[in-house]
Amino acid sequence: MSAGRLLASCALALGPLAPCGAEPWSLPAPEPADSLYKSPIQLLLSPEGRRLFVACEQSGEVLVVDTRSRQVRAKVEVGGEPFGLAQSPDGKTLYVGCRASNDVAAVDLKAMRVQARLPAGDDPHGLALSPDGAYLLVANLGTNDLSVVDLAQDRQVRRLSLGRGPFGLAQSPDRKTLYTSSQYSSPVPFRAPPMIEMSVVDVEGQRVRERRVLAGAVIGQGIAASPDGRWVVTAVELPKNLIPETQVYQGWMVTFGFALSETRPGGRSAYLLIDEPNLYFADPYGVAFSPDGGWLYLSSSGADAVTVVDFRAACRLLGAEDGRIGAPEDTLRLYARHLGLSSEYAAARIPTGANPKGLALSADGRWLYAALRLADQVAVIDTRKRMVVDHIDLGGPKMVTPLRRGAQLFNYASISFQKQLSCATCHPENGVDGLSYDIAADGGMGHNIVDNMTMRQVGPTAPFKWRGKNPTIERQDGPRAAQLFFRTHGFEAGDRRTIARFIESIPKRPNRYLAADGRLDKTQQLGKKLFERAYDNQGRYIPAGNRCVTCHPLPYGTDRFIHDVGSQNYHDLDGNFDTPHLTNTYERAPFMHDGRCYSLEEIWTVHNPDDTHGVTNDMSKDQFNALIEYIKTF
């Protein structure tokens, strides 16, 4: 189902709702044009280069572009928010991962229609094929694993556990090794720097061979292996979430770059920034190598530009040769935060416009295609001239609706000082980055550490901020955001309303833990009973104020009031917090107002010693598991 149709069906399904003590709320009504935008996200070139496949996440289509005429020649409705693309070795089938339907559409490229739908995990992202084309590999961002699908039987034969939020897949030149990027940090101690996993998968053996840690990084998205197979490059964000948000200059909030990893077992990784001391290239996404391995292309979707990296110069800087990084660790630590070095290897910045995402490079390295997600176009870049020479119109509406404008505002880093960050920087894919922050103005530096929250279905959950200070999203993203995060004047009055409406329109992701008919399975029913129970296991009465359901009622899991449930931590100035919603809890770790725990169970065990946050200390492990299964259905 396309995002637009999902939006409409959500509006119908939800209607005006009145959670306990709250105003009625409904999704902002989209305009007809909103369902017609294409929003191209990922690209794939056929091996001979004649066809460019474009996954359009909003219209639920794959478009087939003739690269010679640069015209759309065919379209296939695949539904389900298409994302990842892979073409069978014989060229007959295109596999398209569909995020909303949690499956993979197999498209017959002769008939130009979906011939089968294959199973996958939750929120499938990157796709790849085994060398013999017998197996399809699917990175499931929502379930943190890799589906191995037997294409002869059209069934999933294996699930391999990966890092948190596996996003992109890259294959070695012989296609026998798979590298995965991860969007979210693996669990780390409270107030420790994040780290993401780059999983190395033996494709033929169907096993994870190595789990490489990329320390200090998050939002690993685009990933590519060098043509010589010696290196893997991952586009990453290097956040500064642990230091107080007192300024933006000098990379104080976040920096962006790429991780260069040796492919040999146990290999090292190094980071190089694509930012400059006075300008940042926010939200790096797509990564592509030139055929000779000399150039690396990175799309910066917040900066509307593609950076051309002289890969050999970058390797020289790192002392990298023959597949080994020679520079010592203290040098690598320095380089990872060195804003001035990019002039050594950033050979060009190509303005593209409109939120460039996935990249595809022709086999001869001459033509680089960039999906311009918020322009419904594909930019054609002449890599020799290093400029956009054409735009392929994908046929979306030319008008910009308010919601579309809101999406643009959400993704443009030009709102911030020196373009250091966009809203999407901390809320990739309209979700959350999984980090906690020290918003220094809230009680002073070092106090009131807060966990970032998702934007998905946040609309009906006012007030906002963990202290509940902001009654509306307009207030939340108005002067406060401008003053504290962007360090500019922020959104103009009209744009402030526009972006607030866009944020309000962001739906939650389809929840695969809840059956389509809404019925709970036995474990979930047990969890619901525990959630609502009025007596503990020993028959003691639980006051209404201390039952889960009181503060976390359906449908959003929040009563929208402020409570003190004894969760005050050492850094907090007080213990009063706005009740968080429970929407898509399963994808939103860490938990609690300061993000101190990565599992729900910790909330009720480690951090609830006196049963002030619900009565939980009498529960068994099975009961905790049932409670978790129920909460996952929100």
Add this chain to the structure above:
Amino acid sequence: MKGCALLLLWTLPLWANPPLVLVQQAGTNSRIVRLDGGQVRVLTPQFAGAADPCVSFEGTHLLFAGQRSAGDPWQIWEMRADGAQQRQLTEGPADCREPVYLAKAAVDAPEFAQRVRWFCFVRALPGALDEEGRGPLRSLYAQSLEPVPGRGIVTWRTTYNLGGDAAPAVLGDGRVLFSSWQREGLALMTISWAGEDLNPFFGTHDGPLSQGEPCELPDRSVVFVEHQGTIPHQGGNLARVELRRPLATRRVLSREGEEYRTPHPGPEGKLLVARRRPGKSYGIHYFEPTRGRLGSKVLDDPAWDELDAQVLAPRPEPTGRIPMVEFASVLDLGDLKGLGQLQCLNVYDSDRPDRARPGQVERVRLVEGVPLPPGAAPARPPGGWPPSHVRTRLLGEAPVEPDGSFYVNVAGDRPFYIETLDAQGQVVQTMRAWTWVRSGDQRGCVGCHENRELAPENRATQALIRAQPVTLKGEGKP
């Protein structure tokens, strides 16, 4: 950067001879003239002295410094670009010079809805000498051009450097770039329009040369005057750095034997510069920065020094910003009234060869500098630190954590320097420059004289985890 395709910040009129405004100066006599189609028209006949023009972003008005009668203090004025509708903006006994328009910004908390125009200027502080007693202490100020709702005209002092500051210019990202006395010479610093985020830009440690009179060009470079002297507004070479990496891209554009001043962006990517040969007067020329070549002459009347030529045309508005200081701050000030917050991530993060060894530093000492009034005897001999014409007052000391971090609440809007102390209370290092935290602001430092091209490490420091800042108010006498 090789072969880059950059977005231009702006393009100025392409016609060959756009209307210009410039200063003609002869001795103590100065006036602002408009050059239009070869004709010179004096815009300030009623002033004994007029100088320092700045063209508004709309291209319709000018700020300037004016002296109604000889001997009057200089004040800031605004007029239309044709010289009409002159109005005085500042008053008082102290000289006010070098105004520049700033971006519109709102300071009316909490909605920040009413944006007003601001301007920056240099004011000589009444009753204060600079740190070496050379003359009045000059600092940057920001003032609203229009009344701020509920507050009238707001004036903020934005720099507190005791060496003195001059020659402000506005960058496209909204920062003010200015020439600042830093120990032995003038260097370029940046600051937000309201006085937050003080940061070195170029030249703080580049030998005996001084930098001043900067301007930003559309190609993301900054051109400035570089000279051997220690007084602002001296002629020298034209030099250029690129914003992509200012500290590593300096290039001298002009030739020896010529003196240049007051570069400004001109049409078609050229500069408008004041240039003279030894013994001659300054005249206005075009200059081609990419070729490093002097271009055609615009105006050179031997009876005058022509300076500060600017194109009378619209130009892009820089990025505005809601400040965090004073009454605009969202800090729940409470006990923090009159204070700002400062934290350092790691005193051992330094690019100095004599940096402290890990574990060597136990405490930091913040010492306030108080300028001397005219006529006062120097506090100490010249040539050392603190400078001769500064009295000092101890603001206080604070512990440094084993990981090198510290965190203090410090008296706002007062210049200080920092010393690191070992376990015996002996000074390990002394910061030989003035810094400050604006009242209501929060600042972080990466290290102690760290490499300015380094972003901070992502680390919750011990000082932040402890979150018990020491308050340093320095309530004693200097």
